[in-house]
Amino acid sequence: MPKYLFQRILLAVAALLISSFVVYSALYLMPGDPIANLTGGRHLPPEALDALRQRYHFGDPFLLRYVEWLGGVLHFDFGRSVIFNEDVSSIVADKLAVTLQLVGYAAVILTLLGLALGLIAGLKKGVTDSIIVAVTSFLAAVPPYMAAIVALSVFAVSLGWFPAIGAGDSGTRLLHLTLPAFALAASSLAIVARVTRVSIRAESNREHVQTAVSRGLPRRQIIVRHVLRNASVPIVTVVGVTVASLFAVSAVVEQAFSLDGLGAMLVQAALSRDIAVVQAIALLYVFAFILVNTLVDVLYAFLDPRLRAKKELA
Amino acid sequence: MTTMSITVQSVRNRIRPHNRGSILTWVSIGTLAVAVLLALFGPLLAPHDPNQTDIIHAYFAPTADHWLGQDSQGRDVLSRLIVGARSSMTGPFVVVFVAMIVGTVVALSAAWLNGWVDSGVSTLTDIMLGFPAIVLAVLASSVFGPGLIGPTIALGLAYIPTTIRVLRSFIIRERAKDYILAYEVQGLSGLLICARHLFPNILPMVIAQATLLFGYAMVDFAAISFLGLGVQPPTPDWGVMVATGQRGVLLGYPMESLAAGACIVAVVLAVNFVGQRISDRNEP
Numbered sequence: 001m002p003k004y005l006f007q008r009i010l011l012a013v014a015a016l017l018i019s020s021f022v023v024y025s026a027l028y029l030m031p032g033d034p035i036a037n038l039t040g041g042r043h044l045p046p047e048a049l050d051a052l053r054q055r056y057h058f059g060d061p062f063l064l065r066y067v068e069w070l071g072g073v074l075h076f077d078f079g080r081s082v083i084f085n086e087d088v089s090s091i092v093a094d095k096l097a098v099t100l101q102l103v104g105y106a107a108v109i110l111t112l113l114g115l116a117l118g119l120i121a122g123l124k125k126g127v128t129d130s131i132i133v134a135v136t137s138f139l140a141a142v143p144p145y146m147a148a149i150v151a152l153s154v155f156a157v158s159l160g161w162f163p164a165i166g167a168g169d170s171g172t173r174l175l176h177l178t179l180p181a182f183a184l185a186a187s188s189l190a191i192v193a194r195v196t197r198v199s200i201r202a203e204s205n206r207e208h209v210q211t212a213v214s215r216g217l218p219r220r221q222i223i224v225r226h227v228l229r230n231a232s233v234p235i236v237t238v239v240g241v242t243v244a245s246l247f248a249v250s251a252v253v254e255q256a257f258s259l260d261g262l263g264a265m266l267v268q269a270a271l272s273r274d275i276a277v278v279q280a281i282a283l284l285y286v287f288a289f290i291l292v293n294t295l296v297d298v299l300y301a302f303l304d305p306r307l308r309a310k311k312e313l314a
Numbered sequence: 315m316t317t318m319s320i321t322v323q324s325v326r327n328r329i330r331p332h333n334r335g336s337i338l339t340w341v342s343i344g345t346l347a348v349a350v351l352l353a354l355f356g357p358l359l360a361p362h363d364p365n366q367t368d369i370i371h372a373y374f375a376p377t378a379d380h381w382l383g384q385d386s387q388g389r390d391v392l393s394r395l396i397v398g399a400r401s402s403m404t405g406p407f408v409v410v411f412v413a414m415i416v417g418t419v420v421a422l423s424a425a426w427l428n429g430w431v432d433s434g435v436s437t438l439t440d441i442m443l444g445f446p447a448i449v450l451a452v453l454a455s456s457v458f459g460p461g462l463i464g465p466t467i468a469l470g471l472a473y474i475p476t477t478i479r480v481l482r483s484f485i486i487r488e489r490a491k492d493y494i495l496a497y498e499v500q501g502l503s504g505l506l507i508c509a510r511h512l513f514p515n516i517l518p519m520v521i522a523q524a525t526l527l528f529g530y531a532m533v534d535f536a537a538i539s540f541l542g543l544g545v546q547p548p549t550p551d552w553g554v555m556v557a558t559g560q561r562g563v564l565l566g567y568p569m570e571s572l573a574a575g576a577c578i579v580a581v582v583l584a585v586n587f588v589g590q591r592i593s594d595r596n597e598p
Contacts, residue, residue, distance in 0.1 A: 011437075015444040022445065026453050141583045143533040145540045145556055146575035152560075153568040165564070248446035252537050256560065267541045270456035278456045282449050290444045 004301055012294040019286040020073065023279050024066050078280035083272050088280045091265070096284075098261035101173065103250050105181035106188075107243045114189040115235070118196020122204070123223065132193065139190035144249050148183040148256035155179055165258040180257045184250055188242035195238040199231040206230075233304050240296030247288045339591055345584035352399035362390035364397040364550045376569075383569045387548075391555075391570050395577055398550035402578070405462055405469075405544070406531035412470040414524045417477025418516075422508050424478070425485035435482070439475035447472035447534050455543040462545060465538045473527055484519045488512060518596040525589030529582040536578050552578050 044052075072079070078088035121132035155161050162179045163172070203209060204227055212222045251263025258264070262281050269277035352359065361379075367387040374384040383391055424435040447469055454468035455461070488494070489512065497507045538544035539553030547554050552574040559570030 011440060014437075015441040018441050019445050022450075023453065026457050029457050138583070141529075141579055141586060143537065143575075143578065143582070145537060145553075146579060149556060149560065149563055149568065149571045149575055153563045153572065157564060157566050157568075245446060248448045249537075251448065251452070252540060255541055266452055267543065270452050270543055271460065273456055273459075275456065278453060282453050285449045286445055289446055293444065 005298060008294055008297050012290050015290050016287065019290070020070060020283060021066060023282050023286070024069055026275070026279065028062070073280075073283065078283075079276040081269075081274050081277050083269070083274040083277070088276050091277060092262065092280050092284065095260065095262045095265045098259055099247075099250055099254070099263065102177055102180055102184065102254070102259065102261060103243075103246045105174075105177050106184040106246055106250075109181055110185040110189040110192055110242060110246075111239055113185070114192025114239070115196055117189070117193035118235075119200065121193065122197040122200030129197075132197070136190035136193045140187050140194065142187055144184055144187065144252050145256055147186040148180070148253055151179045151183045152256070177259075180253050180259060183256070184246060184253045188246065191242055192235070192238050196231070196235050199234045200227055203227045203231045233300060236296060236299055236303060240292060240299070244289045244292035244296075247285050338587060342584035342587040345580055346588065349399060349403065349581050349584075352396050353403045354400075356397045356399050359396055362393040364389060364394040365548055366390070383567075391573055394550040394555060394570075395552070395573055398552050398555060398574070399577070401545055401549055402532065402536065402552040403581075405466055405535045406528050408466055409469045409473060409531045409535075410524050410528045413473035413477050413527060414520060416470075417474050417523075418481060418513075418520055420474070421478045421481035421485055422512065425482050425489055426504055426508055426512075432482075435478065439478050442471075442475040443479070445472065447530075448537060451534065451538050452541070452543060455538065460543050460546055465535060465544050469531055469534055473531065477523060477527065480523050481516065481520065485512065485516055488516055518592060522589050522593035522596065525585055525592060529585040529589070532578060532582055532585070 069079075076089045078092065080086065081088050081091055084091060117132050117136065121129045121136075156163065156179060163176050209222060209226050212226050250261065251266055253259070254261045254263035255267060262284065266278060266281040266285075268274075269281070367389055369387060376383045420435060424432045450472045451465040451468040454464035456464075458464035458467070494507060494512060497511055535544060536553030536556065539551055540557045542557065545551040545554050547558055555574035556571045556578075559568070559572075559574065562568060563571050
């Protein structure tokens with residue numbers, strides 16, 4: 001167990017280091033002088049240019065500069081935004097809340113609805129199953145921007161049940177985030193439902209479950225103790241992977257619903273070439289993605305003792 | 315020897331009937347054929363000039379002359395959809411092409427050479443998979459400026475690890491088969507076996523993977539254009555149309571966005587379905 005944990009964390013740290021390097025070098029891949037890129041072509045007074053040069057250590061070799069930048073990042077110092085003339089960390093901190101709420105809300109929806117649909121389809125054969133399979137196959141192919149447009153057009157504009165744009169204030173936040181969260185969760189919940197259905201089907205056909213049925217155990221007990229427990233590993237995997245991918249996709253949904261979150265900020269920064277902000281937000285997304293994936297991998301070992309034993313032997 | 319292994323495979327395909335869903339297969343193939351035709355000949359087929367504005371008729375509902383109505387500038391939505399097919403599918407096509415070539419070569423080398431090369435490649439792909447495609451694409455477009463170049467490079471890079479991972483596991487299984495061993499015993503060079511014997515046998519899997527990737531690439535490309543970082547308006551493009559039609563959605567004229575989105579979903583569904591069929595047929 002400790003060995004497996006250690007390996008997994010090592011891989012996550014390596015992934016973080018490499019992605020931070022990719023994010024950092026992006027600035028230097030830009031055609032032209034990095035200083036000009038940092039200022040986004042604006043004319044700054046010479047003192048300000050000097051300050052920039054000093055801050056980014058342009059005199060030092062590339063790798064040293066990267067290490068220095070990384071050291072700053074570890075202290076939540078992402079540099080300064082040339083557009084807003086403000087510390088990137090404080091800009092990002094402002095936007096982080098909306099994105100986290102949106103992703104959290106969508107994660108709850110996709111877990112609950114995805115599991116429920118998958119369970120129903122997996123346990124009930126016939127029409128219910130076919131309908132759920134058809135709907136989820138379709139939903140899985142609907143990209144988030146399309147889900148957002150349909151949700152906007154039907155539930156916000158035609159029916160007027162939900163507000164169309166903005167994140168609202170703390171009182172109306174939940175109502176404002178409902179449509180975006182559903183749009184964000186739509187295709188992922190379809191995937192979760194399908195995986196849940198397939199793994200429940202597979203487990204229900206296994207010998208120990210059939211034995212439990214023939215011994216006349218209560219259905220509820222069979223499902224909870226014998227089917228769900230074994231089906232939990234693939235289900236947890238798919239929930240984890242889809243939740244991790246929600247962060248990056250949330251940018252699209254935020255844009256569609258004019259939410260003032262990280263994603264909208266990222267797009268705005270990318271358009272105005274505010275590199276420090278782009279780097280910070282890209283790094284945050286990657287960090288969230290790797291963190292969730294690592295947590296899921298660690299969770300396996302707790303869920304399935306057999307896996308733990310195997311990993312231990314290896 | 316080569317012909318033998320191929321005949322074995324085709325016999326296996328014939329044994330397993332795939333009648334179920336064959337209508338869906340033909341619908342998917344038809345959808346793809348139409349999409350490809352539009353991408354090739356779109357500008358010739360469009361009934362109107364896709365960029366001809368007509369402000370007085372902005373947001374006009376469908377008429378006999380404008381089947382899908384007119385957008386916020388009074389441009390013909392149908393013509394923009396038809397002409398937009400090319401720009402919506404060129405990027406994904408390039409990305410898939412590059413990712414498949416690099417992915418296949420790396421996966422073949424890793425599976426063939428084994429040992430530290432293989433474990434190195436596996437670790438590297440594991441790490442690279444930690445980078446969400448969209449984030450990489452946004453990063454690239456802030457480097458290269460909005461347009462097709464940044465997202466194409468970024469998505470090409472982002473899809474290589476997925477390709478390697480899928481193909482590698484398949485090649486390892488294929489490599490363990492007797493006919494490969496027979497060639498090795500005969501003393502054929504590894505390069506020759508890979509190129510002449512191993513590759514033709516994994517080709518269906520490569521095509522299946524390419525087809526599935528094309529669907530993902532199309533969704534991601536449209537997302538980048540939707541964000542305003544990819545194809546730039548007023549170029550007709552499905553992703554751009556979903557975005558530019560958004561104001562119409564809020565005003566109660568969702569036709570432009572919905573029609574463009576429906577085109578994306580239709581092509582993606584068709585591509586996924588065909589890709590799934592190809593890989594089902596060749597899965598041992």
